[in-house]
Amino acid sequence: xxxxxxxxxLAETARNFFGSYVSKERLTTVQxxxxxxxxxxxxxxxxxxxxxxxxxxxxxxxxxxxxxxKECPPKCIFIEKSKDKKPDAVGKPQxxxxxxxxxxxxxxxxxxxxxxxxxxxxxxxxxxDLPTDDRFGGLLLDKQQLSKSNExxxxxxxxxxxxxxxxxxxxxxxxxxKAKAAADAKAAAPxxxxxxxQPIGGESR
Amino acid sequence: MIHxxxxxxxxxxxxxxxxxxxxxxxxxxxxxxxxxxxxxFPLLFAIxxxxxxxxxxxxxxxxxxxxxxxxxxxxxxxxxxxSLTKEDIVPLTADHLVHFLAPLVLVAAAFLAYxxxxxxxxxxxxxxxxxxxxFFAIGSTVELSVFMxxxxxxxKYSLLGAMRAVAQMISYEVPMVLATxxxxxxxxxxxxxxxxxxxxxxxxxxxxWFVFTPWGFVGFVLFMIAATAESNRSPFDLPxxxxxxxxxxxxxxSGFKFALFxxxxxxxxxxxxxxxxxxxxxxxxxxFSFLTxxxxxxxxxAKLLALIGAFIWIRGTLPRLRMDQLMNLAWQYILPMxxxxxxxxxxxxxxxxxxxxxxxxxxxxxxxxxxxxxxxxRKKKFQVRTYQFVE
Amino acid sequence: xxxxxxILAILTVAGTAAAMGLRNAVHCVLALTVGFAGVAxxxxxxxxxxxxxxxxxxxxxxxxxxxxxAIMMTHSPTAVRLPAYSSQWVWGGIVAAAVFLVLAWAIxxxxxxxxxxxxxxxxxxxxxxxxxxxxxxxxxxIMGLLLTAALIGAVVIAMDxxxxxx
Numbered sequence: 001x002x003x004x005x006x007x008x009x010l011a012e013t014a015r016n017f018f019g020s021y022v023s024k025e026r027l028t029t030v031q032x033x034x035x036x037x038x039x040x041x042x043x044x045x046x047x048x049x050x051x052x053x054x055x056x057x058x059x060x061x062x063x064x065x066x067x068x069x070k071e072c073p074p075k076c077i078f079i080e081k082s083k084d085k086k087p088d089a090v091g092k093p094q095x096x097x098x099x100x101x102x103x104x105x106x107x108x109x110x111x112x113x114x115x116x117x118x119x120x121x122x123x124x125x126x127x128x129d130l131p132t133d134d135r136f137g138g139l140l141l142d143k144q145q146l147s148k149s150n151e152x153x154x155x156x157x158x159x160x161x162x163x164x165x166x167x168x169x170x171x172x173x174x175x176x177x178k179a180k181a182a183a184d185a186k187a188a189a190p191x192x193x194x195x196x197x198q199p200i201g202g203e204s205r
Numbered sequence: 206m207i208h209x210x211x212x213x214x215x216x217x218x219x220x221x222x223x224x225x226x227x228x229x230x231x232x233x234x235x236x237x238x239x240x241x242x243x244x245x246f247p248l249l250f251a252i253x254x255x256x257x258x259x260x261x262x263x264x265x266x267x268x269x270x271x272x273x274x275x276x277x278x279x280x281x282x283x284x285x286x287x288s289l290t291k292e293d294i295v296p297l298t299a300d301h302l303v304h305f306l307a308p309l310v311l312v313a314a315a316f317l318a319y320x321x322x323x324x325x326x327x328x329x330x331x332x333x334x335x336x337x338x339x340f341f342a343i344g345s346t347v348e349l350s351v352f353m354x355x356x357x358x359x360x361k362y363s364l365l366g367a368m369r370a371v372a373q374m375i376s377y378e379v380p381m382v383l384a385t386x387x388x389x390x391x392x393x394x395x396x397x398x399x400x401x402x403x404x405x406x407x408x409x410x411x412x413x414w415f416v417f418t419p420w421g422f423v424g425f426v427l428f429m430i431a432a433t434a435e436s437n438r439s440p441f442d443l444p445x446x447x448x449x450x451x452x453x454x455x456x457x458x459s460g461f462k463f464a465l466f467x468x469x470x471x472x473x474x475x476x477x478x479x480x481x482x483x484x485x486x487x488x489x490x491x492x493f494s495f496l497t498x499x500x501x502x503x504x505x506x507a508k509l510l511a512l513i514g515a516f517i518w519i520r521g522t523l524p525r526l527r528m529d530q531l532m533n534l535a536w537q538y539i540l541p542m543x544x545x546x547x548x549x550x551x552x553x554x555x556x557x558x559x560x561x562x563x564x565x566x567x568x569x570x571x572x573x574x575x576x577x578x579x580x581x582x583r584k585k586k587f588q589v590r591t592y593q594f595v596e
Numbered sequence: 597x598x599x600x601x602x603i604l605a606i607l608t609v610a611g612t613a614a615a616m617g618l619r620n621a622v623h624c625v626l627a628l629t630v631g632f633a634g635v636a637x638x639x640x641x642x643x644x645x646x647x648x649x650x651x652x653x654x655x656x657x658x659x660x661x662x663x664x665x666a667i668m669m670t671h672s673p674t675a676v677r678l679p680a681y682s683s684q685w686v687w688g689g690i691v692a693a694a695v696f697l698v699l700a701w702a703i704x705x706x707x708x709x710x711x712x713x714x715x716x717x718x719x720x721x722x723x724x725x726x727x728x729x730x731x732x733x734x735x736x737x738i739m740g741l742l743l744t745a746a747l748i749g750a751v752v753i754a755m756d757x758x759x760x761x762x
Contacts, residue, residue, distance in 0.1 A: 012522075017518075029266075339645075341653055345656065349656060368668060394722070
């Protein structure tokens with residue numbers, strides 16, 4: 001009641017006022033859009049499709065298995081499977097999505113599509129600056145708008161992308177080893193009857 | 206040269222007056238004196254809104270407005286355009302005439318109060334013999350406008366806000382007048398010009414301001430607290446607090462009438478600050494005797510800006526007082542202190558000069574202050590909080 | 597009969613007449629306030645500064661506020677319509693006319709309107725204060741006592757009875 005508390009409060013406010021001109025911790029405002037807060041790795045906004053290599057269509061990892069479409073809670077993903085096949089991320093010929101639309105005005109960023117995708121084809125983006133003035137289709141992203149490169153994925157989620165890339169490298173190595181073994185077996189098989197047919201000529205092998 | 210700079214507005218007015226015919230000169234003189242007040246104080250209002258937003262922002266660890274113009278300096282203009290172009294909504298069941306008149310009465314009363322403030326040497330609008338009495342008479346008409354605003358909106362929130370506001374204003378008028386009586390006792394006159402002239406001397410380099418005496422200092426503090434409550438300013442802004450009662454008595458006002466209410470409130474704040482400067486801080490006189498070459502009106506506005514800064518500082522620091530805390534403060538703490546202050550001023554007058562009377566008067570003021578504070582603190586018994594559904 | 601006196605007199609009479617004739621109680625009080633302000637302006641025109649400003653401070657600033665508080669706390673906003681004319685207006689008019697005639701005769705035949713008054717000395721606030729403290733100190737103290745009694749009475753009425761709430 002004597003005013004001591006008031007004087008302490010006034011001193012604190014004065015320190016805030018004068019400190020805001022000299023130190024950053026007394027003025028924590030980030031002036032959007034000129035400055036932005038530092039990017040956090042575990043942030044997520046809306047999904048995007050990952051592609052490897054330079055061509056976004058040829059390198060697309062998605063094989064249109066439609067698991068994410070079925071698991072999406074607000075049903076914002078629409079997929080149409082293609083009739084023909086193309087080689088997927090590990091080389092096997094698979095179908096690919098002819099149409100892949102996500103309505104990001106409906107998407108609730110729950111990340112279930114990412115969690116269930118067996119092919120590491122769909123991942124969460126971190127971009128939040130997505131306003132548009134087109135009321136009727138501006139927030140409906142199609143296959144091309146959703147495709148972003150693996151380098152971009154590495155840039156926004158480094159540790160996650162490193163794990164995914166390591167898994168892919170392992171799989172590719174396995175596939176390659178299998179192919180090499182098959183190729184070796186195929187190369188070895190026709191030579192053997194030839195050596196048996198001419199036993200005197202092929203002993204040097 | 207210094208004298209010319211000091212009296213430049215008076216000389217300009219006299220020069221302009223020469224262009225009028227002799228018969229019209231009294232009227233022209235009155236109008237020419239009023240126009241600078243009508244220009245300067247709304248301009249000061251615009252600057253104060255900018256200062257307040259930037260100052261409060263910095264105190265709250267954020268920038269104030271900084272997008273409109275450099276450092277947000279064009280923000281008052283943006284606010285003015287916004288308030289002029291907003292739709293003027295009046296409730297259907299509202300009392301249209303009273304609803305329209307309430308902001309006008311407020312602004313008219315607020316402007317009238319500047320008539321007795323001496324802004325510089327020879328620069329008072331009307332040198333009334335009962336100047337301070339005039340000021341308080343006009344101040345008491347502001348409550349009427351508050352009531353008119355609250356009643357005419359025919360809304361429960363506004364009526365409640367108006368009742369609270371009027372009760373608060375009446376309660377704090379008494380200590381304000383009592384704090385002023387001390388000055389009147391010492392100066393011996395109700396005229397503001399005489400009061401400022403009594404404070405214009407210097408001993409060595411220190412001025413004779415009334416705030417540098419024990420009773421003057423306590424009177425100044427009490428007057429400033431009462432002035433903060435009179436203009437409904439934080440921490441006494443319960444009647445208009447946005448988080449308490451929406452906007453209190455001007456909830457049903459929009460557009461320019463709302464802006465007029467703000468103008469009236471801030472003008473009232475400047476007027477009471479101006480009176481505090483006149484009574485306690487020496488009016489237009491300089492703080493040190495070697496600074497008298499700076500013009501008198503510059504000192505008045507410098508002191509006014511300092512007091513406005515103090516208002517903003519207090520607003521940024523203190524939480525809002527609840528209604529009963531507000532009333533308790535007025536009647537149980539400030540009023541007794543104002544009465545004791547009057548007693549001490551009388552003691553000061555009759556004691557011989559010297560350090561002994563400083564000691565006696567300071568002790569006579571400090572002891573009741575501390576005792577009252579402790580007595581009021583002890584009345585509240587803080588209970589230990591118990592929760593019913595928590596183990 | 598200067599122009600300012602005429603304007604102020606019309607303002608005062610109109611204000612008080614409206615205070616009697618309006619139907620909304622709040623409008624009546626506000627019109628009465630205009631009447632008070634008119635009377636204060638008349639005092640100021642007579643160079644009685646102290647009385648004029650005290651009239652504003654006391655009547656406009658306190659009595660009118662008291663009246664509006666009374667209305668705010670007792671009337672609901674929709675029930676403030678009062679009948680403006682009573683049924684016995686003939687007798688009322690006769691009495692009012694009689695009083696007016698008596699007052700007019702008294703004023704017109706008094707010395708103030710037939711002869712020119714001597715110029716009044718200029719009284720400033722200091723002289724009023726001196727008179728109050730020296731010659732009229734007893735009435736001042738009695739008024740203070742009366743006001744203290746009124747204040748104590750108000751506090752007693754407004755005090756919450758601790759015995760009743762227990």
